Amino acid sequence: MELFAEDGFEATTVAGIAGRAGVTERTFFRHFADKREVLFAGEEQLEAVFVDAIADAPADASVAGLLVAALDVGGRTLQDVRSRDLAHVRNEIITANEQLRERELLKLAKLSHAVTAALVARGVAEVTACLAGELVVLVFKTALSRWIAPDETRDLVELQREGLAAISGLTRAETV
Amino acid sequence: MELFAEDGFEATTVAGIAGRAGVTERTFFRHFADKREVLFAGEEQLEAVFVDAIADAPADASVAGLLVAALDVGGRTLQDVRSRDLAHVRNEIITANEQLRERELLKLAKLSHAVTAALVARGVAEVTACLAGELVVLVFKTALSRWIAPDETRDLVELQREGLAAISGLTRAETV
DNA sequence: CGCGGCGATGTCAGGCTATGTCATCACTGT
DNA sequence: ACAGTGATGACATAGCCTGACATCGCCGCG
Structure with missing residues (x-):
């Protein structure tokens, strides 16, 4: 670093x-598998947090409920394990280089895939689970990029809930 | 190839x-900038199609309308320019290798960014546009992966509309 | 205590990707 | 004919990454 x-x-x-x-x-x-991997050590652990949150959710939870659960636990964990300052520096390094941006996207895709698998394991239909997995990561990364902004005071979890609501608004309008 | x-x-x-x-x-x-780039030549042109579709949409179109417009034109263009068979072979090669998957994600991210910029140019709020850009790409790539399946008979555009509707359902449920 | 296995590291050699530099050659407009 | 331009070849080299083998410290066992 x-x-x-x-x-x-x-x-x-x-x-x-x-x-x-x-x-x-x-x-x-x-x-490290390659030079870029230095900046992504421990990514599998974050993945596990999301997966476990879904697996451990109440049996009667809806799909949407599972998404919220995963995001809440995942967001909180990241907040605990990485300070905003460190996250900011790391982010500066990554966004400054295309190869690193690429790798980050791959990691997020893997996260998405893991979430999808966790949902399927709970009986969610394949297609729905896939879309939901993508959605979780989309909300997560969007909130993350806002969270590390210097002038941002809100909680990561809070930002995630906001993002989810925004998407809801967008897609609801579109079906009219 | x-x-x-x-x-x-x-x-x-x-x-x-x-x-x-x-x-x-x-x-x-x-x-070619690097070895991977061989498989992604002409990606900027697809980007331009999406961007133009948004720029050329009716002045009174809603944000959701812009998304649909971009997806319809983009999906139709890809269908015309690339046969399903070719797309399938290309996809096999890409998914078989992590480096290529990485690069594809980067390309999609750029597409997303371009769409976002096009929306902002039409006066859509930054945050909304960002989410919408991600959404367009999400729907696009999901539909694409289904379109190239050998047993799939539906149109790419049709599949995109279906995906969008599915997301709408997911997020509507979540706000209740 | 000595010994052998084991895991982590060092050493060496080498292939492949990617870039800089200079020369060459075909083409083009004057 | 001539200079300019753009594409290519030839050559050299840095840097990334891997395979193979040697070495060293640690640990359990007799």
């Missing part, structure tokens, strides 16, 4: 990172 | 592609 913030992602070499960490380049690649 | 389908994306080298095309490796990189 230090090197990326200093020189930018592309200008930083793996050799440089390894050197700063006091290991060899080869060792670096034993810990 | 031939080489990718034969040996897979990773196994094919740029030297191989260039050789098959009768040019040097260096020349390959003058035409």
Whole structure:
């Protein structure tokens, strides 16, 4: 993170990172699949939080209820584990580089896929679950990008609920 | 495409592609930014179609109307320019490789961004436009993945309308 | 205590992607 | 004929990533 913030992602070499960490380049690649992965360590854990929230929801919950549950627990967890400042720096690095943006999108897609699978496991129809999975991630990432804004004071969970409501409005209008 | 389908994306080298095309490796990189980009040539044109559809919509169209307009024109264009068979092969190659999936996500994100910008240009509020842009792409890609299925007989445009309606149902339920 | 397995790391070699630089060549308008 | 322009080839090189093998410290076991 230090090197990326200093020189930018592309200008930083793996050799440089390894050197700063006091290991060899080869060792670096034993810990991270590739250079970008450094910024996405622990992503599977967040995934697990979303999945568990869906699995642990009340048996009589509606699909929409499951979405809200996943978002609430997921949003709260992220807030706890990562400070807004750190999230902001990380975000600066990522948005400054296309390769990293790409990787982030992949991670979000995986999250979406995991949520979909969790919904299917609860008996939600395939197509619905797929759309719902996408929706959860859409709301999550949109809220996240607003949450890290310096002048934003609202809660991540609150922002997520707002986003969901906005989508509801958009799509309700469209069917008229 | 031939080489990718034969040996897979990773196994094919740029030297191989260039050789098959009768040019040097260096020349390959003058035409494509990187190895993945081969499969995404002409993506900006699709983007333009969506953007133009929004720009050219009736002045009194609602936001939801703009979304439908973009999806209808975009979906129809893709159907015309790319056969289902070709789209299927291309899709097989892409989904088989994570790097390519990554790149596709980036392209879709750019499409989303372009749609958002087009909406903003028509006076739609920033936040709404952003969500709507994501929504358009979500519906587009979901419909696309269903359209290329071998047993699917429906129209791409039809599938898009269906997806939009499904989302509407999902989010309407959630606000209750 | 000595020993062998095991996991993490270092070392070395090498392939592939991607870029910079310079030369060449065909084409074009004057 | 000539200079300009754009596409290509030839060459060199940095940097990413992987495979194969050696090394070292730790731990349990006899």
